[in-house]
Amino acid sequence: MEIREKARTFAKAAIEKQKSAFIRWGIMADWNNCYYTFDGKYEARQLRIFYQMYDKGLVYRSYKPVFWSPSSRTALAEAELEYNPEHTSRSVYMKFPLRAPSPKLASLLDGATPVSVLVWTTQPWTVPANQAVCYAPQSRYAVVKCSTSGDRYIVAADKGPSLASALDTTFEVISTFSGEDLEGGACSHPLVPGKVSPLLPATHVTVAKGTGLVHTAPAHGMEDYGVAAQHSLPVDCSVDEGGLFTAAAGPELESKAVLEEGTDEVIKMLQSVKSLLKEETLIHSYPYDWRAKKPVIVRASKQWFVKISDIKPAAQEALKAVKFIPGAALNAMTDVLERRPYWCISRQRAWGVPIPVFHHRARDECLINSQTVEHVAKLVEQHGSDVWWTLPPEQLLPKEVLSQVSGPDGLEYLPGQDILDIWFDSGTSWSCVIPGADQRADLYLEGKDQLGGWFQSSLLTSVATRGKAPFKTVMVHGFTLGERGEKMSKSLGNALDPDVVINGGQDQSAEPPYGVDVLRWWVAASNVFTEVTLGPCVLSAARDDINKLRNTLRFLLGNVAGFAPDTDSVPVDRMHVIDQYMLHLLQGLASKVTDAYKQYDFGKVVRLLQAFYTRELSGFYFSIIKDRLYCEKEDDPKRRSCQMALAQILDVLVRAFAPILPHLAEEVFQHLPYGSEPESVFRTGWIGTSSVWKKPGLEEAVEGACAMRDSFLGSIPGRNAAEYEVAIVVEPGLLFEIMEMLQAEETSSTSQLSELMMASRCTLLAQEPRQRPAGTTELAGTFLINLEGGDIREESSYKVLVTPATQEKCPRCWKYTAESPDTLCPRCAEVVGGV
Incomplete structure (x- = not known):
């Protein structure tokens, strides 16, 4: 307790x-x-799910080899292992004397010369528990003679040369035969006098490594256990909970740690009986206890298991109705599920939910039924799972059962001491969060390591009890790496603490505070479905992106000041073409952003937003509307048209990035100059656009003018466009009609076309002028009009005639449209005079 x-x-x-x-x-x-997994109601639900599975025959108790942590003294599931690629094992080549050759093999041997089976293992401490030697029946084997010792060995035919090299000798092949010919043969156990180790066929044996003949200890290997079950071999375990040999292993080994001095002693014993041919050090990937960071062993013990084979078909079928992001994660999870032989759900720990089973004092019997489990579940629901350890055993059983199991010496059954695997704890969370029989979570989100952990335990428990997956969508992310691609981990000391990213470190010059939104933007911008890198460069780039966005927002907020959407809005069809065009683009942005969010493609959202606020807004729209915003009358319909577009852009933009940058979105909403009390952006709904905004024909008008604008601006690199006047010559036709939408009169300094060109004055002509001012530059080009999905196609040529401005610079709008440097241009004079 x-x-x-x-x-x-x-x-x-x-x-x-x-x-x-x-x-x-x-x-x-x-x-x-x-919800908390140690809450009494949660634990009670978990116990009831355990019993539902037990009642269906899906949970059983058995003596089997399981992953065992000597350092934690408990069984472990595969999801509780982490693999150390730098683990060092002492591997050995050893010989098992052939005691009785198979009938077919006997005909190939002279009977006088001894023959041994050659075996390789990376776990010498398991040799005392050997019960057989397995072979691959479909492979070819050979009897070889060692040139150094003259000894004869049986090995896989293909492995002869590499084995001879490993043993610093050469082999002469005496004869070859099929693996099937070994059937019925037997070896002598090298360490247990008189003990026979039969030669047995097995599907898990390959000739890819080792000798093609596999030492088999059923108490210490899952595949070995399968062979034992098939051939009725003993599964004797002589290793205790602490990883020490028991007395059953013999006086030389008793109390020695199997992975340390126990291995050393077994190798010495093999050496003393001349069974050891060679010992070598092997560095390889080996399972470790994820908590203790110490190596595990495989050890047979009595545990509780889930019969995955009975759930697997239904689970695989249920996965077909689940959307995986990314899609490849489905195959990865299916593969992990397919390879999993069983699920050990019992642990030998004090903290956790008890397995609600009572064990007989003297016999290997368990007491568990619907009455006992429901009684315990109700107690747990009311008081928490501590009752299993604090209440007298008599109170843990219902009265009607208690009378049946009490003998003259007291209660015959005592509560078991095993707890449920933590993956069973977390894997039953759906029952607490979405308890309805038909309910499924919209989304489960975790790292790729959970394909064999939480995702899988949740699937198995839900399918076992409800016949369906607990999730509609599973999103699987990768892990964070250092800026140079190195793995981040607490043990390596290179993990980047999110708090340091947000608030800065002790030395803020070296570890500056970036704030939460920078951290969130980096996550969103990253391809989180693979490994992502994080470091100062990446964070600085994210901060720069947000600063550009903030500047965009500052411009938008500043220029919607004095605009009341309820009274100052302009009907869409009466807005300037360029403003309508921006709403058209905005509608497309909103649609693409919404679709990207639905796919959880946050990186696409970031890319769409970046392109829009840097290219369409800062690089294009903002640069051409400043004259209209700053120089027209405050309430001029031209200006109101622009403000209406800016207000809609601001609204869509903020809602679009709000899920990624919630703090910035709220900050903007608190500073909106219109509306009553500021309201949270998250309480006002998702992006709202209008189908009226979608006007594909506008694209031709604006893009046609932009082609001419690009020609013009490209001819005056680094110069101020207002220092020039532009004449655009377009032959009569569709393109000319489109240009007339932007400028009705022949010459204007305030038309939409001149605004777009950013020149001081713009002239639209259907034919070239007879006379050109001195210093005129001619630029020619063509523009392809493509309307109605290709039904209307027309290529038109145009010319742009660029001439230095002939008038003076207006001191107010800075356009070259004034009569003298000291006087306002006609437009500005009218605006100022009307104030």
């Missing part, structure tokens, strides 16, 4: 720390109503 109390205190503190971090990061949730 002391351990459980400390664990609970630790869990609560960790939850509060994580919760405050999530809130700081701008993650929205019902933080006052979270």
Whole structure:
């Protein structure tokens, strides 16, 4: 109980720390109503799911080899392992004397010369538990003679040369035969006098490594256990919970740690009986306990298992109705599920949910039924799972059962001490969050390591009890790497703390504070479905992106000041063409952004937004509307048209990035110059656009003018466009009619065409002028009009005649349209005079 109390205190503190971090990061949730796996109601639901599965025959108790952590003294599931690629093992080549050759093999041997089976293993400590040697029946084998010792060995035919090289000798092939010919043969156990190790066929044996003949210890290998089950071999385990040999292993080995001095002793024993041919060091990937960071072993013990084979077909079928992001994750999860032989769900720990089973004092019997489990579940629901350890056993059983299991010496059954695997804890979370029989979560989100963990345990428990997956969509992300692509981990000390990214480190010149939104923007911009890099360069780039966005927002906010949408709006069809064009682009942006969010493609959202605010807004629209915004009358319909477009752009833009940059979005909404009390952007709905905005024909008008504008601006690099006048000559036809939409009169300094060209004056002509002013530059080009999906196609040529401005610079609007440097141009004079 002391351990459980400390664990609970630790869990609560960790939850509060994580919760405050999530809130700081701008993650929205019902933080006052979270679910906790140690809550009594949650634990009770978990116990009922366990019994449902037990009642269906999907949960059983068996003596099997499982991954075992000597350092934690408990069984582990595969999801609790992490693989150390730099683990060092002491591997050995050893010989098992052939005791009785198979009938077919006997005909190939002279009977007088001894022959041994050659075996290789990376786990010498398991040799005392050997019960057989397995071969591949479809492979070819050979009897070879060692040139150094004269000994004869049986090895896989293809492995002869490489084995001879490994043993610093050469082999002479005496004869070859099929693996099937080994059937019925037997070897002598090298360390247990008189013990026979039969030669047995097995599907897991390959000739890819080793000798093609595999030492088989059913107590210490999953595949070995399968061979034992098939051939009724003993599964004797002489290794205890701490990874030490028991007395059953013999006096030389007793109390020695199997991975340390135990291995050393077994190798010495093999050497003393002349069975050892060679020992070498092997560096390879090996499973470690994810908590203790110490190597695990495979060890047979009595555990509780889920019969995955019975759930697997339904689980695989259920996955077909689940959307995976990215799609490849479906195959990855299916493969992990396919390879999983069984799920060990019992653990030998103090902190956790008890397996609600009572064990007989003397016999290997269990007591569990619907009455006992429901009684325990109700107690747990009311008081929490501590009752399993704090209440007398008599109170853990219902009265009607208690009378049946009480003998003269007291209660015959005692509560078991195993707890449920944490993946069973978390894997039943759907029952608490979405308890309805037909409910499924919209989204499960976790890292790719959970394809064999939480995603899978959630799927198996839900399919087992409800016949369906608990999720509609599964989103699988990769992991964060250092800026040079190196793995980040706490143990390596190179993990980047989000709090340091947000608030800065102790030395803020080296670790500046970037704020939450920079962290969120980096996540959104990254391809999170693979490994992503994080470091100062990446974060600085994200900060620069947001600064550009902030500048865009500042311009938008500043220029909608004095605009009241309810009274100052202009009907869309009466807006300037360029403003209508921007609404057309905005409608397309909103549609693409919405679709990208639906696909959880946040990187696409970022790219769409970046392109829009840097290219369409800052690089194009803002540069051409400043004259209209700053120099027309405040309430001029031209200016109101522009403000209406800016207000719509601001609204769509903020809603579009709000899920990624919630703090910036709220900040903008608090500074909107119109509306009543500021309202949260997240309480006002998603992006709203109008189908009226979609006007594909406008694209031809604006893009045609832009082609001419590009010709003009390209001819005056680095110069101020207002220092020039432009004449555009377009032959009569569709392009000329489109240009007339932008400028009705022949010459204007305030038309939409002149605004777009950014020149001081613009003239639109259907034919070239007879006379050209001195210094005129002629630019020629063509523009292809493509309307109605290609039904209307017309290529027109145009000329742009560029002439230095002939008038003076207006001191107010800075266009070269004034009679003298000291007087206002006609437009500005009218605006100022009317104030």
